[in-house]
Amino acid sequence: MDIFLHYLTLPYLWQGAVIAVQLMVGALFGGIVIGFFLALASMSKHRLISYPVKAYIYLLRGTPVLLQLILLYNVLPQFGIMLSAFASALLALTINETAYCAEIIRGGIISANRDQRTAAQAFGFTRTAEMIHVVIPQALRAIMPTLGNESVGLLKSTSLASVVGVSELTMRSQTIVSENFLFIPVLMASGGIYVILASVLAVGQWWLETRVGLDFRARRARHRKPRPVAELPASAASPTTVDSREKLLEVIDLRVAYHGKEVLKGLSLTVRRGEVVVLLGRSGSGKSTLLKSILALAPVSGGDIRVGGERMGRGPSGAPLPARALPANRAAARIGIVFQNFALFDHLTAEENVMSIPVIVQKDAKPVARAKARRALDQVGLSAFYHSLPHELSGGQQQRVAIARALASNPQLILFDEPTSALDPELVREVHSTIRKLADMGMTLVISTHDVDFARSVADQIVFLQHGVLVEQGPPSIIDNPQTQTFAAYLRQEAAGEIGPEIEPEPTAPKPAAKLIHTER
């Protein structure tokens, strides 16, 4: 035991351990930084970028790190590059690590919630902002355990550096053994040092995992010191006077196709400022696609969409905007959106969720954005929940945070994509009453829903879609007096609770006759 303890505390071995740790930290750091960019490159739409990166990862993962180490150590001098044994071992381990980290990080990125990413894009986040504020926080939660595992594996792989003459822990224990033949105590002491280092890594991993976890964030949010909140001018809080004749949203002959299949077939619609338009239709009729198109989030193949003076997804000449110009286009249109599944950023409190739009999109100072967020949360009756994380709220409360988030950007138009479909009946009421309040304030709303009674009570204009075609349009009275057989059949089935998804008509079947009744307010 004494001999074991002697070697366990031997400075010569611990100096070797320091070299092993230096190799591990250097390779892990390089692996994570370079791996992040490789992960992005491997997911690129451009094959010229993604394929070589995938091939690089494939080759490095497919060959033993020992082989790579020896190869690099012997190949570099032939190109006149003379590196020390330590530097070439570090380089080889880093290169190998980039492939593994790229795959770990790619896994984290693809695990990020799609709805939250769509929400960020809809509000006008740039790709970089989406990455920093939405994807990376979620990806970190997913990759932390695997990365912790990887760091322990890497620590053990540093022992391979001994083959090129790096005097790290394993090599030093072998050197001692070759002199005194005390295999068992020396190798056990060396193993003990590896276990101590791995334990330190495990504690670090646990600490980091806790910090990116939602429970820790929730606790921290509750105990955080109060942050500065700006005074907002009183005028900003009151609803603006609207000219109800002004056309705010114009959808002109809109066509959208997914993989060659047309799902919106020449749809035209006008929404005036202050108007509430409700979209009805069976599942699959194209309601969500219409809302996504308004935000330039759907593959529009024809037609035009204007919100205020802004052409969505197109430049002034009518040419489609490149992807990098879309965030500014969406931000300029000032459209808020509320999704069926809330799509709140789950690592942010209610207040942070709402203020993310003024901070990230409108570049407001944080105290101003916080004041706007609190005003919006007060408007939807959530003054007591500023510091709650989404998972601490009921579905109805989460949806009201989502409504506050849509309000915080001072939108000229708010889109609701089946805002109550994911809610229990008693929670539906609270969300409906919040939407009604917005309508009473004179906000312009476009709401997709299956709730005919709610549509009747809130709408200025009802729009019925079928197979991507606007079949009937008119005041709420058309619900009691439908003008087309298809709408009448839909209403009958809806009342009987027999509504099913759309069944595509045969390709030869004629389009449903469109009967339009236009309403002026």
Ligand SMILES: Nc1ncnc2c1ncn2[C@@H]1O[C@H](COP(=O)(O)OP(=O)(O)OP(=O)(O)O)[C@@H](O)[C@H]1O
């Ligand atoms: N990303 C997509 N890729 C391929 N097809 C899609 C995509 N999104 C929607 N579609 C198709 O477009 C059609 C219209 O879908 P959409 O979601 O707009 O209908 P909806 O009326 O909103 O339905 P629901 O009431 O169920 O939300 C459907 O046939 C759907 O399968």
